[in-house]
Amino acid sequence: MSSSFSSPARASLRIALLSVLPLAAWSSASLAQDTASPALDRASVRLGGYFANVDTDIGASDNGGIATGTFNLEDDLGFDKRESVPRARADFLIGEHQGLALDYYSIERSRTASLSRSITYDDVTYAANASVRGKLDFDFGSVGWRWWFGHGDDAFGLGLGGAWYQIDTRLSGQGALTGLPDGPMTASVDTASKDSAWAPMLQLGWRHAFNDQWRMYLDASGVKKNGGRLSGHIYNAALGVEWLPWEHVGFGAEYNISQIKLDWRRSNYTAHLDMRLNGPSMYVKFRF
Numbered sequence: 001m002s003s004s005f006s007s008p009a010r011a012s013l014r015i016a017l018l019s020v021l022p023l024a025a026w027s028s029a030s031l032a033q034d035t036a037s038p039a040l041d042r043a044s045v046r047l048g049g050y051f052a053n054v055d056t057d058i059g060a061s062d063n064g065g066i067a068t069g070t071f072n073l074e075d076d077l078g079f080d081k082r083e084s085v086p087r088a089r090a091d092f093l094i095g096e097h098q099g100l101a102l103d104y105y106s107i108e109r110s111r112t113a114s115l116s117r118s119i120t121y122d123d124v125t126y127a128a129n130a131s132v133r134g135k136l137d138f139d140f141g142s143v144g145w146r147w148w149f150g151h152g153d154d155a156f157g158l159g160l161g162g163a164w165y166q167i168d169t170r171l172s173g174q175g176a177l178t179g180l181p182d183g184p185m186t187a188s189v190d191t192a193s194k195d196s197a198w199a200p201m202l203q204l205g206w207r208h209a210f211n212d213q214w215r216m217y218l219d220a221s222g223v224k225k226n227g228g229r230l231s232g233h234i235y236n237a238a239l240g241v242e243w244l245p246w247e248h249v250g251f252g253a254e255y256n257i258s259q260i261k262l263d264w265r266r267s268n269y270t271a272h273l274d275m276r277l278n279g280p281s282m283y284v285k286f287r288f
Helices: 008-018 020-030
Strands: 043-062 067-072 082-094 098-114 119-121 124-126 131-149 154-177 185-209 214-225 230-243 249-265 269-287
Touching: 043 119, 043 249, 067 119, 082 269, 124 185, 131 185, 131 214, 154 214, 154 230, 154 249, 154 269, 185 230, 230 269
Parallel strands: none
Antiparallel strands: 043 067, 043 082, 043 269, 082 098, 098 131, 119 124, 124 154, 131 154, 154 185, 185 214, 214 230, 230 249, 249 269
C-alpha cells in the first residue's frame, strides 16, 4: 500500500497532536481549578480506532457536467467493506466555559482486482475481467474552539473552527479510451489525483456524568465548502459512553456515522466522492 505521510500538511497535523501531551501537563498544573461541570475534563487525549462499515462511490463528469462514469469500490473493485481507521482526539478547557478540541483520522485503502463487470470512469472503459488497481487515501484533521454551558451533570457545547482534508485517488489498468475521433482505443491508463483544502466547521456536543466513573456523550460536526478545487461537505456524529476507573486513565466506546461527499476539479474533468461510514469505535482516554 502506498502512503503519502510525508506531505507537509499531514505532518503538521501529527506534530500538533503529539504536542498536546506537554500542553495537557501544563493545563493540569496551571489550571487546576474545578471544571464547570463534572462531565468535563480539564485536559484529555483519546487514542483508538474506528471499526467502520464503508460504502464508497467514485464518479466523474466532464466540464459540461455530463457524467462520464461511476463505480463502487466495494462492489466493483472488491475493497473490504470493513475498515479499521486510527483516530486521535484531544480536548482542553481554558477557564470554566471555553476550550480547544482537536481531531485527526486517516483512511488508506488500495486493491488490485479483476472486474466482474465493465466500468467507465473519465471516458475510459475498463472491460469485465480486466485487472484494475484502485487506491483511495483520505485524511481529516480539525481544530475547534468550544463554548460549554451548564454547571451540573449535563454540559452542552457549541464549537466553531476549521477542518483540513485531503483526498488521494488512483485508478489504473488496461482500458478503452472513448470519445476519440477514430473510435475507442485500448491502452494502459493511469488516472490519479491528489488535492487538499481547508473549510469552516460547526460542532455541537452534549456531556452527562452519571457518577465519577461513568459518562455518556453525543458529538456532531459539519464541514461545508463551496467553490475551489475541492468542495463539498463532511458530516460526523457519535454517541458514546466512557468508563473512568482510574483518575488519569479510562476507556470509551461509541457508535459513529460519517458522510464524506466531495467534488474535486481536475483540468479535464470533475471527480466525485461519496463515502459513507458507520460502526463502533473504541479508545483509551488519558486525563491530566
